[in-house]
Amino acid sequence: NAGVMQNPRHLVRRRGQEARLRCSPMKGHSHVYWYRQLPEEGLKFMVYLQKENIIDESGMPKERFSAEFPKEGPSILRIQQVVRGDSAAYFCASSPGETTQETQYFGPGTRLLVL
Amino acid sequence: AQSVTQLGSHVSVSEGALVLLRCNYSSSVPPYLFWYVQYPNQGLQLLLKYTTGATLVKGINGFEAEFKKSETSFHLTKPSAHMSDAAEYFCAASRSGGYQKVTFGTGTKLQVIP
Numbered sequence: 159n160a161g162v163m164q165n166p167r168h169l170v171r172r173r174g175q176e177a178r179l180r181c182s183p184m185k186g187h188s189h190v191y192w193y194r195q196l197p198e199e200g201l202k203f204m205v206y207l208q209k210e211n212i213i214d215e216s217g218m219p220k221e222r223f224s225a226e227f228p229k230e231g232p233s234i235l236r237i238q239q240v241v242r243g244d245s246a247a248y249f250c251a252s253s254p255g256e257t258t259q260e261t262q263y264f265g266p267g268t269r270l271l272v273l
Numbered sequence: 274a275q276s277v278t279q280l281g282s283h284v285s286v287s288e289g290a291l292v293l294l295r296c297n298y299s300s301s302v303p304p305y306l307f308w309y310v311q312y313p314n315q316g317l318q319l320l321l322k323y324t325t326g327a328t329l330v331k332g333i334n335g336f337e338a339e340f341k342k343s344e345t346s347f348h349l350t351k352p353s354a355h356m357s358d359a360a361e362y363f364c365a366a367s368r369s370g371g372y373q374k375v376t377f378g379t380g381t382k383l384q385v386i387p
């Protein structure tokens with residue numbers, strides 16, 4: 159059973175460009191979470207999605223950031239008009255169910271560098 | 274709101290010595306608690322978790338943690354450090370009801386000295 163996959167692993171963007179980060183959950187998992195890890199900090203929750211639904215986006219910045227998890231295909235975290243402060247590691251996690259008894263399995267992350 | 278505090282951003286131990294990484298949580302309701310390990314440029318791997326039941330939880334790689342409600346703590350220990358234990362460790366908490374929304378501590382980098 160393949161783990162959570164994220165691509166690209168590294169992404170370099172210039173200020174003002176768009177960044178698209180992809181996450182393929184583990185097989186059989188329909189719950190996806192995105193976290194951001196700023197340098198020297200812990201992970202911060204961004205958004206929780208189920209297939210075709212955003213359940214909780216309380217951790218998402220109000221502007222420029224969006225997320226989706228379509229019926230088919232990976233979950234996408236999209237950052238428009240990136241700024242240097244967006245440079246961070248973005249981790250995706252998936253779980254088979256939504257309850258807190260379920261373990262979240264993390265992907266290897268996408269490291270975004272904004273020049 | 275929940276918060277997780279890890280005491281000590283860097284901890285150094287000698288190979289073979291006891292590893293103790295501290296974690297305290299703040300929550301009006303006892304949460305579910307986790308320890309994750311992160312190796313450089315990799316994702317997080319679950320070491321162990323506490324949900325209900327026995328308060329001493331054993332995890333992978335010889336690690337264990339004890340949930341102490343009276344102290345609101347969930348410290349991670351390993352009797353004898355190995356060089357391969359050098360990594361960053363994150364304590365985390367989530368609500369005991371409803372869907373998962375995990376709150377992470379700021380992490381502790383463990384250095385193992387030969």
